[in-house]
Amino acid sequence: MSTPIGHSLAGVSVYFLSGRRFSSPGWKALFFCIVVACLPDIDFLPGFFVGNFNYFHHKGTHSLFFALAVSLGVWFVSRKSGGVKWGLLTFILVLSHLAVDYIAIDRTAPFGIQLLWPFSGKYFYFKYAFLPDVWRESSVVSVFNRHNLRTVIVELAVFLPIALLSVILRSVATKNLYRFFPFVSRKGQNDTGLRK
């Protein structure tokens, strides 16, 4: 698994790369992207009731089924205001979470994620996982250690440049490209590409 830092930065990247089509208006959408990119780790919560916050981790909420179910829920709620776009954005964000967890080393059993839940209980674990793992035992306090601080630093080193690149790409697409491709300009949008 990765920390919320890595997942949040992946959400920020999705927000900027998705462009005007999927992410308007502005800060609320950015906040939405960060929350949804971290959403599958909500499976830590029921673990508190059984005295081990890892107990339900990497199961149902780390599956394609969950991604689809949440996306359909978001589509339904927002169906009168661009529901398909929000549903699709949600699906991509949850997928980003699964992808980041998939490429992260996992040393806490069960190893990997239940990608095909509820149709299969198999855990999928990437053979060449390279992102550092998060050391954790049954208590929340156990995650605050030097190893996990190093994990956060590596995640910042990997995901921050990607997030910054996505900001630059969006900036280029919404400012400079207007000069060359005037047809991409849309009414009601300022230079940042976000609606006023």
Ligand SMILES: [Zn+2]
């Ligand atoms: Zn996760």
